[in-house]
Amino acid sequence: MRILLTNDDGIHAVGLRTLAESLQEIAELILVAPERDLSAAGHAVTLHKPLRMKPAAIPGLEATVYASNGTPADCVVLGCLALPQRPDLVVAGINRGANLGEEVLYSGTVSAAMEAALQGLPAFAISVASYSPPEYQTAADFARKLAQILPHIDLPDDCFLNVNVPPIPGEQIKGIELTRLGKRAYINKVEQREDLRGQTYYWLSGNPEETDSSEGTDIAAVAAGHISITPLHFDLTNYDLLTNLSSLLDQLSE
Numbered sequence: 145m146r147i148l149l150t151n152d153d154g155i156h157a158v159g160l161r162t163l164a165e166s167l168q169e170i171a172e173l174i175l176v177a178p179e180r181d182l183s184a185a186g187h188a189v190t191l192h193k194p195l196r197m198k199p200a201a202i203p204g205l206e207a208t209v210y211a212s213n214g215t216p217a218d219c220v221v222l223g224c225l226a227l228p229q230r231p232d233l234v235v236a237g238i239n240r241g242a243n244l245g246e247e248v249l250y251s252g253t254v255s256a257a258m259e260a261a262l263q264g265l266p267a268f269a270i271s272v273a274s275y276s277p278p279e280y281q282t283a284a285d286f287a288r289k290l291a292q293i294l295p296h297i298d299l300p301d302d303c304f305l306n307v308n309v310p311p312i313p314g315e316q317i318k319g320i321e322l323t324r325l326g327k328r329a330y331i332n333k334v335e336q337r338e339d340l341r342g343q344t345y346y347w348l349s350g351n352p353e354e355t356d357s358s359e360g361t362d363i364a365a366v367a368a369g370h371i372s373i374t375p376l377h378f379d380l381t382n383y384d385l386l387t388n389l390s391s392l393l394d395q396l397s398e
Contacts, residue, residue: 145171147291148223148231148260151239152252154181155200155211159238159272159280164205166284167235167291173207174231175200176223178216178252183241185252187259188215197222216252220259233295234260238283239271242308244362245328245354248376254306258378261304266294268304273366274311282317283309286371302379308362308372318369325374326361328352 147167151160155177164173176197178185195218200211212219216236224230236256243251253269260267270287272278286309294305310317330350337345357363365372 145233145291145295146229146231147171147173148220148234149173149175150177150216150219150223150234150236150256152178152182152185152216152236152256153240154178155202155209157181157240159240159278159283161202161205162280162284163235163238163270163287164202164207166281166288168206170288170292171233173205174223174227175202175207175209176212176219176227177210178219179211179213182215182252184250185215185217185255186250187217187255188252189221190214190218195222197226216256217259220256220263224260224263224265231265233291234263234265234267235270235287235291236260236267237270237307238278238280238287238309239269240278241271241275242273242366243269243271243306244273244308244366244372245326245352245356246330247328247352248306248325254376257304257306258376261302261378264301266297266299266304268294268307270307270309272309272311279311279313282312282314283307285314299375300377302377303375304377306362306374306376308366308374310366310369310371312369316369317371320371320373321365323362323365323372323374324360325376326354326358326363327356328354328363
């Protein structure tokens with residue numbers, strides 16, 4: 145099996161290295177990852193400048209490794225279309241920090257898995273629900289198990305998996321849950337600052353506010369010590385509103 149690995153934390157991220165060390169036991173690995181941290185890059189693609197993919201090395205890892213000036217989604221496109229052999233599976237991660245609820249809309253790691261699905265490949269994104277200190281090995285061990293099974297699962301063409309792992313040792317994991325997205329919107333804050341040259345700049349930050357962490361959500365599962373697996377797809381149509389908005393259509397037609 146040939147697995148393409150990528151992330152949004154950058155080619156030198158510990159999570160990517162830990163994931164690769166685990167998966168190299170079961171597959172031929174190709175790593176194409178951003179040359180720098182591109183967290184929260186979303187599904188951006190590069191159309192306005194040349195894309196580059198330079199050979200790189202990760203100590204102790206036997207794999208083909210490239211660092212790219214592109215986004216996580218770019219890295220998947222390059223790994224699928226610019227290299228001689230197409231991968232059988234794409235794994236994005238291990239992300240430092242959770243990707244729960246609405247965070248999937250911002251995450252470059254999740255978007256990389258989505259791009260793989262757009263390329264017609266099975267894929268999953270995997271994240272550890274902590275920033276300091278992340279416990280990557282539990283997620284890496286789970287990724288190895290899932291990577292061996294997922295290519296044999298009949299997923300719809302527009303579907304991929306989003307996995308979140310509690311930041312605890314493997315023996316403390318209480319189980320695995322299939323979940324739906326909770327609601328975890330960010331309350332954004334913009335600070336106006338001034339640099340040493342007297343020029344104004346802005347610093348964007350935000351804190352998550354959970355408005356739906358009920359049973360069955362990814363948020364609740366991780367909080368209870370379970371690994372969360374959420375099937376996602378890229379059809380964003382609100383089918384209920386197709387019927388409910390008929391009155392709007394009538395008014396627009398007058």
